[in-house]
Amino acid sequence: MMKLHLNATSPYARVARIVALEKGLGERLSLCWSDPWSDEAALLEANPVGRVPVLVTDDGGTIAESLLIAQYLDGLSDASPLLPRAGLARALHLAGLGQGLMDAAFNTVIMRKHHGREADQSVLGQRRLRAVERTLAVLERTYPQKEESAFSLGDIVVGVALDYLAFRMPETGWQDKHPGLRGSYSQLMRRLSFMETAFA
Ligand SMILES: N[C@@H](CCC(=O)N[C@@H](CS)C(=O)NCC(=O)O)C(=O)O
Structure with missing residues (x-):
């Protein structure tokens, strides 16, 4: 199961979540709600920069930055490519x-x-x-x-x-x-x- 550290009002986190849903990956992602402004230990462990979103992959690796998370999730399946070669x-x-x-x-x-x-x-x-x-x-x-x-x-x-x-x-x-x-x-x-x- 992958994990996404996120916040309900973060536009960047919402991008990562929408990408996961559009790719049909919603079931493979657990959501870990966190307030990036309060330096929670779990968030800082996943991302020393202290920002959401950050994705923890199936093998425990971490990826910060919404657009990089989007690129990773898009590459997990050929279904509904969000970065199509044409266009x-x-x-x-x-x-x-x-x-x-x-x-x-x-x-x-x-x-x-x-x-x-x-x-x-x-x-x-x-x-x-x-x-x-x-x-x-x-x-x-x-x-x-x-x-x-x-x-x-x-x-x-x-x-x-x-x-x-x-x-x-x-x-x-x-x-x-x-x-x-x-x-x-x-x-x-x-x-x-x-x-x-x-x-x-
Ligand atoms: N460039 C980053 C921006 C992430 C970002 O700024 N997230 C905000 C929440 S909307 C945050 O966690 N801020 C806490 C901080 O800057 O310390 C991305 O695209 O993911």
Whole structure:
């Protein structure tokens, strides 16, 4: 049995969980809930960096970083490839944009938690908010596709990043400012893997 250390509000952990569900690996994964901010021994043993997610493999090895966990889980079976050879560049492009959006949003939220709303006014705070706006604008132009394309890791990371913004930074109002993204977003949120892992 593999083990995933995770937290219910971590967008990164949600990506790893969705990947496992989409790959049909849910039964092979036990979930180990932990608060990364309280330096729990079990988490630190699995990941000295003290962050979730971290995966403990069947043979006791550990893998940190959501996208590396995704790569590992995807390679465990040929079913529903999330990094398909055809369309790989687009899948990775979207995963990178989604991860960058998630980083900017997550760091905004954490800095607000530790330093209050003034954190947004700092040079780095302003940079993060501009990164969110620019990335949303690029996604609005390029993410929705006219032709059906295979579901990939890129869709997972973009979907989780957009939902994290809706959950933790609703004041961005991205659904109103970027209506072109709404359709793709609600389609993603209807997938079982997203519904089963909703932020709480
Ligand atoms: N790049 C990492 C980011 C992981 C991360 O920042 N996780 C947060 C929870 S959302 C965490 O554990 N933070 C605790 C800390 O930074 O000490 C990934 O993709 O997995």
